[in-house]
Structure formats: C-alpha cells, structure tokens
Amino acid sequence: MNVTRRLAASLAxxxxxxxxxxxxxxxxxxxxxxxxxxxxxxFGTPLEMYAADPLPHEQLDGLDVTAAIAAIEAR
Structure with missing residues (x-):
C-alpha cells in the first residue's frame, strides 16, 4: 500500500x-x-572561540570613501 503524506505548508x-x-x-x-x-x-568552552573576525567589507566601516576605495584597490 502506498501512503502519501504532504507536510503542511505552514503552521498557519x-x-x-x-x-x-x-x-x-x-x-x-x-x-x-x-x-x-x-x-x-x-558549554565547556569560551564563546569567544567561536567569534568570527570582521568581514573585509566590515573592516572598511568608518573610513572615508577615498580611503575605502584605496584599500579595495590595494587588495
């Protein structure tokens, strides 16, 4: 016997x-x-172990536009 079950699209x-x-x-x-x-x-470990470094675009936050462009071009 084949039984087909469809999950609800959402709880609503x-x-x-x-x-x-x-x-x-x-x-x-x-x-x-x-x-x-x-x-x-x-958890037995410091949560700081799992903290990620800032992403490259986040490291440019706070720089003026010309400094950000220079940093991007240098990369």
Missing part, C-alpha cells in the same frame, strides 16, 4: 481539532531562564 494553514490542541497545551514544556547561567561553563 494547519488545522487541528480541540483534542489535539489540548494535548499540545498539556505537553508544553516551560523554558528555563538562562539569565544567571555562565554560558562558558555550560
């Missing part, structure tokens, strides 16, 4: 009955407040 177009909505409400898990947690301790 998906219609649920009252029983399903009640079960979803009952199963809802509260999200804890992470304001007091040190993320470096939680």
């Amino acid at each position: 177009t998906e219609h649920s009955d009252a029983e399903t909505l009640a079960l979803l409400e009952a199963a809802e898990v509260p999200i804890p407040d992470f304001a007091g947690i040190d993320m470096d301790v939680a």
Whole structure:
C-alpha cells in the first residue's frame, strides 16, 4: 500500500481539532531562564572561540570613501 503524506505548508494553514490542541497545551514544556547561567561553563568552552573576525567589507566601516576605495584597490 502506498501512503502519501504532504507536510503542511505552514503552521498557519494547519488545522487541528480541540483534542489535539489540548494535548499540545498539556505537553508544553516551560523554558528555563538562562539569565544567571555562565554560558562558558555550560558549554565547556569560551564563546569567544567561536567569534568570527570582521568581514573585509566590515573592516572598511568608518573610513572615508577615498580611503575605502584605496584599500579595495590595494587588495
């Protein structure tokens, strides 16, 4: 037997009955407040390790137009 299932295009177009909505409400898990947690301790590594350097076009922010053009041409 072939079963075809189409996913809902979006949650806005998906219609649920009252029983399903009640079960979803009952199963809802509260999200804890992470304001007091040190993320470096939680993940075991400093978050600065994952910070990216500025992109080339971001390094030119704050320069005047002629200096930016000169930097681009030199590259």
